[in-house]
Amino acid sequence: MVAVVSLSEDNREDLIGSCKGISELIHWLDALNNRPGLQELGTRLESSSINLASLKKFIGYDETGSYQRNIIKKTEHYEMVAITWRPGCDTPIHNHQGSDCAFLIVEGVCTETIYALNDEGKASPEMQREYVVGGVCAADEPDIHRISNDTDSNLINLHVYSPPLRNFKTFESA
Numbered sequence: 001m002v003a004v005v006s007l008s009e010d011n012r013e014d015l016i017g018s019c020k021g022i023s024e025l026i027h028w029l030d031a032l033n034n035r036p037g038l039q040e041l042g043t044r045l046e047s048s049s050i051n052l053a054s055l056k057k058f059i060g061y062d063e064t065g066s067y068q069r070n071i072i073k074k075t076e077h078y079e080m081v082a083i084t085w086r087p088g089c090d091t092p093i094h095n096h097q098g099s100d101c102a103f104l105i106v107e108g109v110c111t112e113t114i115y116a117l118n119d120e121g122k123a124s125p126e127m128q129r130e131y132v133v134g135g136v137c138a139a140d141e142p143d144i145h146r147i148s149n150d151t152d153s154n155l156i157n158l159h160v161y162s163p164p165l166r167n168f169k170t171f172e173s174a
Contacts, residue, residue, distance in 0.1 A: 003062035042138035079164035090148030108155030122174035
């Protein structure tokens with residue numbers, strides 16, 4: 001089970017004040033009147049410089065063996081989340097029904113496994129990609145994937161969902 005923590009308004013403002021990259025992303029996202037395209041979202045994340053020390057002051061890790069969603073800001077158009085992963089943590093196999101998702105690797109190495117559904121509706125792995133610090137993963141709505149930390153170091157990803165993640169479907173492995 002995933003742990004979910006929302007930053008308090010004071011902590012969010014302190015983070016925005018101490019991390020220019022997050023401040024610029026939020027300013028850009030808040031200025032939009034609609035959903036940004038996935039490519040533009042990925043490009044913005046890729047060009048962002050995140051102050052890791054500042055970010056770490058305001059986020060935490062789940063201690064029960066799961067990953068943790070640290071919600072930085074959520075509006076009707078987007079949701080910005082710093083997701084933290086201890087070694088060995090992973091998501092269920094899932095999609096993002098109705099939302100685009102792009103994320104920047106802030107610390108560690110992230111593994112994305114892409115799946116396809118077989119005739120029985122079960123997920124079979126098709127390919128795997130690794131992302132290192134500064135890398136960006138951008139997933140279209142129909143994509144089915146699993147994100148994992150397959151290393152023995154911690155992992156932090158800065159995710160932007162547009163619109164906010166409301167619905168997603170999980171899949172059983174074939």
